[in-house]
Amino acid sequence: MDEPLPPGLYVVATPIGNLGDLSPRAADILRRADRVLAEDKRVSAKLLKHAGAATPMTAYHDHSSEAERDAVVARLGSAAIALVSDAGTPLISDPGFKLVRAARAAGHAVFTVPGPCAAIAALAISGLATDRFLFVGFLPPKAKARADAIAEVAAVRATLVLYESGPRLAESLAALAEGLGHREAAVARELTKLHEECVAGTLGELAARYAAAPPRGEIVIVVGPPPEQSEASDAELDAALDEALARLSPSRAAAEVAERLGVARKRAYARALQRA
Numbered sequence: 640m641d642e643p644l645p646p647g648l649y650v651v652a653t654p655i656g657n658l659g660d661l662s663p664r665a666a667d668i669l670r671r672a673d674r675v676l677a678e679d680k681r682v683s684a685k686l687l688k689h690a691g692a693a694t695p696m697t698a699y700h701d702h703s704s705e706a707e708r709d710a711v712v713a714r715l716g717s718a719a720i721a722l723v724s725d726a727g728t729p730l731i732s733d734p735g736f737k738l739v740r741a742a743r744a745a746g747h748a749v750f751t752v753p754g755p756c757a758a759i760a761a762l763a764i765s766g767l768a769t770d771r772f773l774f775v776g777f778l779p780p781k782a783k784a785r786a787d788a789i790a791e792v793a794a795v796r797a798t799l800v801l802y803e804s805g806p807r808l809a810e811s812l813a814a815l816a817e818g819l820g821h822r823e824a825a826v827a828r829e830l831t832k833l834h835e836e837c838v839a840g841t842l843g844e845l846a847a848r849y850a851a852a853p854p855r856g857e858i859v860i861v862v863g864p865p866p867e868q869s870e871a872s873d874a875e876l877d878a879a880l881d882e883a884l885a886r887l888s889p890s891r892a893a894a895e896v897a898e899r900l901g902v903a904r905k906r907a908y909a910r911a912l913q914r915a
Contacts, residue, residue, distance in 0.1 A: 644671050644719035648711075648742045650735070651721045652728040652754030655857070656831035658689045665752050666690035672721040676711065678734060682725045694721070701734045708738055715747035726857070728756040732776045732802050758800045761827035761859035764837050765798075768864060772798040778811050785811070789818035799862040805854045812846035815862060823863035829856040871900040873910070880911050889915045 649668050654660040669675060670692040676699035677683035683696060699711070699722065711720060724733035742749050758774050773795055778785045792799060803811050808826070815824070819842060826845055827837040834856075838845065842862065871879075879900060883892035893908035900907075 641667075641671050644668065644673075645748065646715060646717050646719055647748030647750055648715055648739065649719060649721040649750045649752055650729050650739065651723050651752040652756065653683075653686055653723050653726060654831065655726045655755045655757045655760065656829065656835075658686070660755050660831060661686070661690060662752070662754050665754055666692070668719075668721055668752050669694060669723075671719070673718040674714075674720050676720060676722045676738075678724045683723055686723070699734065699738070703734070708741055711738060712741050712745050712747065715742055715745070721752075726755075726757070728754065731756055731758060731774070755831070757802070757827075757830055757857065757859050760830050761825070761837070761861055762798065762800055764827065765825035765861040766839060767823060767825060767861050768798050771796070771864075772800055775799055775801045777802050778814070780807070782814070785814050786818060789815060793819055794865065796864050798864055799860075801860040801862070803858045803860055805856060805858060808853060808858055808860075809846055809850040812842055812849060812860065815860070816842035816846050819862065819865070822865070825861045827859045827861065828854055830859070832856070871902050876900060876902060876907065876910055877914060880907065880914055884911065884915055 649672060651665050651668055653665065669687060669690045672694050675683060675687065675694050675696045677696045678700045680696045680698055687694060687696070699707070714720065722729050722735055722738065724735070727733070729735040730739065739749055762769055762772060773792060775792060778788055778801060821841045821843060823839070824842045824845055825837055825839045826849070829835045838848070840848070876896065879896045880892055883896050887895065889911040890908060893904060893911040897904040897907040
């Protein structure tokens with residue numbers, strides 16, 4: 640007979656499509672846990688059956704109340720409770736953050752059972768830079784909020800990773816193209832499933848491709864970092880400073896021009912003092 644698990648919260652990553660990706664350790668935790676917290680019990684029932692687990696389930700999702708969360712935390716001192724999402728690693732654009740924080744604040748053990756994550760899987764096969772990346776999650780549905788969110792990350796020198804749904808894909812790609820320019824990108828969908836695909840191109844090309852035929856399935860958009868900017872020449876810097884100095888003090892002119900041209904503020908300020 641298996642020994643009982645130490646009490647605490649187990650954050651268990653589950654397959655993003657192919658049930659064969661469930662790790663032996665994750666299957667063991669699901670079988671031995673006292674209870675499984677599931678985003679959707681109907682989805683997780685298939686997973687537990689695959690793992691050979693008869694563990695009772697409780698629904699836990701974005702709409703779970705504070706009282707429900709407190710009830711879970713109260714049991715963690717004596718019970719091993721596994722948290723799963725519908726697919727992938729819990730808390731990555733899924734519920735669970737508040738529960739993990741509350742469990743840790745109450746002094747309970749929180750264990751990670753790592754495994755599949757759609758964002759990392761898509762990044763790995765995109766062909767885009769992986770040394771530095773930013774997970775953006777889902778863009779807002781409304782146009783103004785979406786444009787503002789894109790503007791916030793436009794200057795980040797990293798590959799961007801976003802989640803999206805099929806019906807919104809073309810619209811989001813068009814908004815990204817407008818806000819970020821002609822960057823390299825990739826659209827990965829149906830990861831680990833029979834019809835897995837990863838299509839590369841510029842944001843504009845991908846927007847046009849999917850405008851005609853919105854795809855089905857869970858989707859990850861990967862966008863390459865902004866292109867390297869060449870250092871502004873002294874002539875370019877002086878011209879910009881002359882314009883700014885007509886309106887601003889040397890320090891404020893230098894700050895404005897340094898940000899606009901992407902040069903060191905110290906360099907801009909030294910030349911601004913020479914031309915003031």
